[in-house]
Amino acid sequence: MDTAILKKAANYCVYQERTQDEVRKRLREWxxxxxxxxxxxxxxxxxxxxxxxxxxxxxxxxxFRIKKWGKNRILAELKVRKISKYNLDQAIKEISFDDYILTLENxxxxxxEDVKTEPNYLKRKQKIFNYLISKGFESNLILETIKKLESKTN
Structure with missing residues (x-):
């Protein structure tokens, strides 16, 4: 093995966490x-x-912390990166349920607030729902949380 390439590959991995696929692609470039x-x-x-x-x-x-993505979006992105089922499960375990619900509520x-100018209640609710689906949150959790928040304000 070429020690210069080994060192270059190690530095590539030290800079940021990588997948095997990313390293393979970089090695092909080299x-x-x-x-x-x-x-x-x-x-x-x-x-x-x-x-x-x-x-x-x-x-x-x-x-999750920075982009406020839901589990579905995170899993989809990890699958694109060819991450194993075991590692997908481990990754999702990193997100605490309480933090997840709090983020969803926020x-x-x-x-x-953004859609309050929409006069039609159902259209407002649909816009909120679609936004959260696009962020990768689960539909049943979105609906439950909207209902819970509405009951607090009524």
Missing amino acids: KVYGDEAEEIIAWLIVENYLNEERFAKAFAGGK LIIKKT
Whole structure:
């Protein structure tokens, strides 16, 4: 194995959590293919530079805290990155249910403010619902939380 490429690959993984697929693509850009690429990936895993469970947890936590994404959107994005079912499950466990519901409530309150000029109640509710679906929240949870918040204000 070329030590310069190993060092370059390790630095690539140190800068930010990566998936095996991302590293494979980068190795191809560096003209490293086949068995040599797989050996480098294996070395990165053994040396703990590359850890997909760690990637999935960091990704899920970050997208939830910063972008306020729901679990469906996070899972869909991780699946695109070819993350295993086990690692998907581990990533979602990182999001506490209480934080999840609190975030959902806050998004509902914020969006309710944004759509208050809409005179039709059902259209307002539909806009809020569609917004939260696009963020990746579960439809049953959205409806339950809207109902809970409405009962608090009435």
